[in-house]
Amino acid sequence: MRIGKDTVVTLDYRVTDSDANTVDEGAQPLVYLHGGYGGLFAALESALEGKETGEVVTARLEPDQAFGEYDAELISVESRDLFPATLEVGMQFERVVEGGDEETALFTVTDIADGKVVVDGNHPLAGMVLVFHCTVAEVRPATAEEIGHGHTHD
Numbered sequence: 001m002r003i004g005k006d007t008v009v010t011l012d013y014r015v016t017d018s019d020a021n022t023v024d025e026g027a028q029p030l031v032y033l034h035g036g037y038g039g040l041f042a043a044l045e046s047a048l049e050g051k052e053t054g055e056v057v058t059a060r061l062e063p064d065q066a067f068g069e070y071d072a073e074l075i076s077v078e079s080r081d082l083f084p085a086t087l088e089v090g091m092q093f094e095r096v097v098e099g100g101d102e103e104t105a106l107f108t109v110t111d112i113a114d115g116k117v118v119v120d121g122n123h124p125l126a127g128m129v130l131v132f133h134c135t136v137a138e139v140r141p142a143t144a145e146e147i148g149h150g151h152t153h154d
């Protein structure tokens with residue numbers, strides 16, 4: 001069976017950056033519903049379209065095709081007293097983003113010093129070229145329930 005709209009695809013994969021440094025080992029297979037349901041980057045879905053079990057695909061995604069460009073405006077320096085006592089670099093938290101629609105974004109603490117905390121709202125892989133090395137492990141028709149829900153069911 002070929003990968004097409006409304007198929008469930010299982011991929012064995014590994015992700016590297018543009019210098020071939022491993023970003024994600026792909027320890028677990030990636031299973032997604034193919035056909036624009038948002039479970040996979042659109043550029044990667046396009047590269048996989050029409051492939052069959054056993055085929056190998058390498059797809060290079062530019063930042064705007066993956067996690068976006070790095071945005072320096074998403075970095076802010078806050079007073080240390082706004083955070084819990086057990087704060088550490090690497091901790092993440094949700095924060096309402098400006099704009100009035102009550103949307104939240106994930107922020108990561110990147111530095112703590114001199115009574116200040118630096119937080120970054122960029123995805124950790126923002127601004128990076130990502131190279132996906134994939135082997136199609138399985139392709140099957142999606143069930144009506146999976147299509148209705150827009151995601152796979154295990």
